[in-house]
Amino acid sequence: MAFSPLNSSSSIASRPLGRTGVSVSILGLGTVKFGRDAGVKYPGGVRIPSDEEAAALLTAAEGLGINILDTAPAYGNSEARLGRLLRSRPHPWFVITKAGESWDGAKSTFDFSESAIEASIEQSLSRLAVPQLGCVLLHSDGITEKSENGFSGALRAMQRARAAGVIRTIGASVKSAAGASAALAWADVLMLEFGADNAMRDIASQAAERGVGILAKKALASGHLDTLGREPVRGAMTRTLAIPGVCSVVVGTTNIDHLRENCEAASRAVDELAMQRRNMETGA
Ligand code: NAP
Numbered sequence: 001m002a003f004s005p006l007n008s009s010s011s012i013a014s015r016p017l018g019r020t021g022v023s024v025s026i027l028g029l030g031t032v033k034f035g036r037d038a039g040v041k042y043p044g045g046v047r048i049p050s051d052e053e054a055a056a057l058l059t060a061a062e063g064l065g066i067n068i069l070d071t072a073p074a075y076g077n078s079e080a081r082l083g084r085l086l087r088s089r090p091h092p093w094f095v096i097t098k099a100g101e102s103w104d105g106a107k108s109t110f111d112f113s114e115s116a117i118e119a120s121i122e123q124s125l126s127r128l129a130v131p132q133l134g135c136v137l138l139h140s141d142g143i144t145e146k147s148e149n150g151f152s153g154a155l156r157a158m159q160r161a162r163a164a165g166v167i168r169t170i171g172a173s174v175k176s177a178a179g180a181s182a183a184l185a186w187a188d189v190l191m192l193e194f195g196a197d198n199a200m201r202d203i204a205s206q207a208a209e210r211g212v213g214i215l216a217k218k219a220l221a222s223g224h225l226d227t228l229g230r231e232p233v234r235g236a237m238t239r240t241l242a243i244p245g246v247c248s249v250v251v252g253t254t255n256i257d258h259l260r261e262n263c264e265a266a267s268r269a270v271d272e273l274a275m276q277r278r279n280m281e282t283g284a
Pocket of ligand 1: 070191217261
């Protein structure tokens with residue numbers, strides 16, 4: 001893993017996260033690999049970075065102007081490590097975590113009951129050592145999201161925590177268009193995987209109309225870049241950031257060179273999209 005010091009003075013663009021009042025960088029940093037090396041399908045497996053390497057990655061991300069940090073209780077000790085690493089950092093991170101899925105080192109279990117979600121939020125606040133979480137997303141199992149009242153207890157717990165001010169925004173990381181559609185009724189933020197699924201694109205448009213902020217996950221096919229065609233990183237960033245409603249692409253990486261490449265690709269994508277829009281408006 002190549003960790004080189006980053007020397008960048010330019011800051012990545014931001015977009016409003018729906019109507020949450022939060023402005024987010026168009027690239028976010030996913031942290032599965034900060035804490036979990038089993039039960040994941042990344043090519044070549046996972047080597048969890050040392051504290052020094054993880055701190056260098058955060059420093060690089062801060063220098064690039066990235067403000068989204070995405071973690072979860074299901075990402076092994078990612079939350080606890082971030083809690084330690086963020087302590088001495090004044091950077092205004094918008095920390096996103098999840099609730100509903102737990103990982104015991106060998107398998108996941110899911111519990112979307114009111115008491116489980118309440119306990120999960122308290123645990124995340126403690127592990128991340130922050131007075132307020134930027135966002136808590138239900139970490140969907142892909143099944144409960146399709147049942148009419150599957151998230152009702154979870155929702156009560158999250159809404160209560162938001163009203164108490166310990167969570168700024170709430171939402172869901174879902175696996176299906178049906179789940180995303182159902183969550184539109186209550187979510188401030190949705191995390192979606194796009195791929196070739198047109199139904200997800202329709203949901204993103206509806207979300208944008210409702211003011212729900214959309215985060216894209218797995219835009220780099222969880223590292224299987226060979227499935228993404230020519231210029232995979234640049235192509236994936238352009239395709240994803242062009243989807244109406246998408247505010248930020250959350251990409252997991254533990255490699256500073258990849259982080260920098262992703263940042264450049266995302267920046268170039270939004271520049272090109274802005275130029276295309278201007279050309280359409282002026283008929284050029
Ligand atoms: P992803 O962002 O599509 O891909 C991450 C993988 O791509 C890592 O193995 C990373 O390896 C590699 N990569 C990143 N940039 C690269 C580059 N420029 N060139 C070559 N390889 C590159 O998939 P993901 O991590 O599964 O999902 C993204 C984030 O979404 C997660 O970190 C998490 O925060 C969130 N999320 C994930 C899931 C899930 O089920 N996976 C579910 C919900 C939310 P290196 O470390 O070597 O860069």
